[in-house]
Amino acid sequence: MILKRIENVLSQPYGQGAQKKVVIGAADGAPTFVMRIFDVIPGGASSDHSHDFEHEVLILKGQATLKSDGPDRLVTEGTAIFIPANERHQLVNSGKDTLRFMCCVPLRGEDSSGVAPSGSC
Amino acid sequence: MILKRIENVLSQPYGQGAQKKVVIGAADGAPTFVMRIFDVIPGGASSDHSHDFEHEVLILKGQATLKSDGPDRLVTEGTAIFIPANERHQLVNSGKDTLRFMCCVPLRGEDSSGVAPSGSC
Numbered sequence: 584m585i586l587k588r589i590e591n592v593l594s595q596p597y598g599q600g601a602q603k604k605v606v607i608g609a610a611d612g613a614p615t616f617v618m619r620i621f622d623v624i625p626g627g628a629s630s631d632h633s634h635d636f637e638h639e640v641l642i643l644k645g646q647a648t649l650k651s652d653g654p655d656r657l658v659t660e661g662t663a664i665f666i667p668a669n670e671r672h673q674l675v676n677s678g679k680d681t682l683r684f685m686c687c688v689p690l691r692g693e694d695s696s697g698v699a700p701s702g703s704c
Numbered sequence: 705m706i707l708k709r710i711e712n713v714l715s716q717p718y719g720q721g722a723q724k725k726v727v728i729g730a731a732d733g734a735p736t737f738v739m740r741i742f743d744v745i746p747g748g749a750s751s752d753h754s755h756d757f758e759h760e761v762l763i764l765k766g767q768a769t770l771k772s773d774g775p776d777r778l779v780t781e782g783t784a785i786f787i788p789a790n791e792r793h794q795l796v797n798s799g800k801d802t803l804r805f806m807c808c809v810p811l812r813g814e815d816s817s818g819v820a821p822s823g824s825c
Contacts, residue, residue, distance in 0.1 A: 584772055584793070585786040586779065607760045607786045615810040616737040618760045618784060639728045639739045641806060643764070651705055658707065663739060665706040665728045672705070685762060687808055689736040 585611050589620055600627020600676075608693055617693040623647070623674070623682040631673035636692040638666040640674075645682035647674040706732050710741055721748025721797075729814055738814040744768070744795070744803040752794035757813040759787040761795075766803035768795040 587606060594602040600623060607618040620643070621629060631650065646659045650673040657677070658664065666672045676682040708727060715723040721744060728739040741764070742750060752771065767780045771794040778798070779785065787793045797803035 584770075584774070584788070584791055586770075586777060587784045589782045589784060592784075606762075606784045611786050612788055613760065613786060614758060614789075616760065616808060618762065618808070637735060639734065639737065639808070641727075641739065649705075649707075653705070656707060661710045663708045663710060663713075663727045665732050665734060667705070667733055668735075670705055685806070687737060687739065687760070 592620075594622070597621065598623070598627065598629045600624040601629055605693060609690060613690065616687050616689050619686050619688070619693065621674075621682075621684050621686060623676040623684075625676050625679055625681070627682075628675040629673055631671070633669050633671045634692070635668050636689050637668050638664070638672070639687045640664040640666065641685045643683040643685055645676060645680045646678035647682050647684070648677040649674055713741075715743070718742065719744070719748065719750045721745040722750055726814060730811060734811065737808050737810050740807050740809070740814065742795075742803075742805050742807060744797040744805075746797050746800055746802070748803075749796040750794055752792070754790050754792045755813070756789050757810050758789050759785070759793070760808045761785040761787065762806045764804040764806055766797060766801045767799035768803050768805070769798040770795055 592604040597603040602622045604620045642662045649656045649658050652671050713725040718724040723743045725741045763783045770777045770779050773792050
């Protein structure tokens, strides 16, 4: 059993004004999926992209505009988002405070070094 | 893409004084893993058990005593827990407020109806 405080997990720069933490991943022995947490400054954003694996996202703090091939949607703390494979997506921090969200991906969406492969979120 | 507010997801009684919500699951088309959220009243607990699949847990609100085959450990908002397959575990709400935690499992840890199979958490 492995316990971690989020604040003690190393951050990696990501996207535009964002930081990524691989909280539970292959290095911990996770066999199926990986838990990551992203912190995004106001005006910052995750990558605008799509890829061949799904996301399961939970907004933990702040607010974001979720961009996709449909209309923009506002998401806040307590919103969960399922993004199927190959759907375009981007989370833009449209609030005044830091946006924090959790994003789980299957193991192949995050490599064993904890560094996202090109095109992943 | 599917968006849900946690408060709008149906709760199912679970454990002792706990409610489970399957927030993103097979019914949504999740192909690999399932996101569940548990709310536990003070003094309540999840099941004391082990099973042949892993958990990835994030404490969202409140505090819990994590019971295992080792010493009890206190976990609070911002603690992530990786519980490998076959390790005994139980989260007891040892605080004065509702405990809320997210717990993701591989798809086989949660059946397609959204009702946990016997022995799952």
